[in-house]
Amino acid sequence: MEFLGVSSYQNLQALSALLSTQQEEDEDEDCKQNATAYGQLGPGQIGPPPKKEKEVSTAYTKKNSKDIWSEEEVAEGSQYDDLADLRPQPEYEIILKQSVGTEDLFLGLSQKDPSSMCCEAMLVKIKLPDTKTKDVFLDLKEKYLDLRTPNKLGLHLPHPIQNQEAKAQFFSDRQELEVTLLMK
Template sequence: MEGFSSASSFEALCALLNNAEEQEENERLSSSLVGNPGEIGPLRPENRVSSSLQKDKSSKKIWDILEVPEGSEFDDSLDQRQQPEHEMHFKQRVRSEDIFLGMSRKDPSTACCEDLVVKIQLPNTKVSDISLDIRRKFLDLRTPKYKLGLHLPYPVNEKTGKAQFRVDTETLEVTLPMVRDLDFINF
């Protein structure tokens, strides 16, 4: 019995999994047969070049705004400031009936958390030296000694967040309410 090591058996498998239109498109995109597992089966929608994503030849834009990831304007690889130690925690708003009676559908998972808390250690820093910029999925903190660009795991409401600097521990505590699509189900 012949295995999948020969090129003809690989082509036969591709022909079996692809329909005729997708196979023609695959052959047009890759003229040579490469043993890549990603080429088996139909092309995924994200791998296809759609007409809406193709650049307009008459436009003088060098990139589309959707191609630039959020927070990339803060990326400065030549900046020699060190990154401070930081921690991310998730916080729930629970009441006594949630804990003792289990009346709500909340559980200890992050899916039931409402807030994202970021604790940043800033030794030998004054409050007046801190510059903090919060975006929907990005936190940018800068001081004369430290720089932190942090991509957040969930989108947050940047307008209702709170920041508090604790002088005794030299820690900046930023509390950001999370915005998720299915929050109305969890809460």
């Protein structure tokens, strides 16, 4: 049986010479002869040296050097935010809804869980005291709810919605507006 230290060193040198596409410099040869077998060669020295590639950033690259943000970073509906409008914001509540049948409840056949990813609709309840139906103006975008009344509500929605399929109902006895939004 051969001594592993010398034999391994020679085998690593031979393998490195086979895999290497570039010839070693004279100074590298001098370093190899002076260094110990285990101190110089390791897994990183086997094969050709790694190519230095230009780093490509996966982050957003600016199209114009004067831009300080991209359109993707700006929340939809921010153009409707009116900071000079001092009307109070009404109280609201967002409830996520899910259609659940017996096959979901007892058998678990549809693979639904209680997370928001399995919800089909979003119910937004907005308290509007001292407001009449005729005073309510509601505009819906994909991720933004804009409500104009004596109170003002500009709400960025947590999930994109189908704004053509929305339903709104005003309950004058509770003075509450309920908006049901189907999620995409």
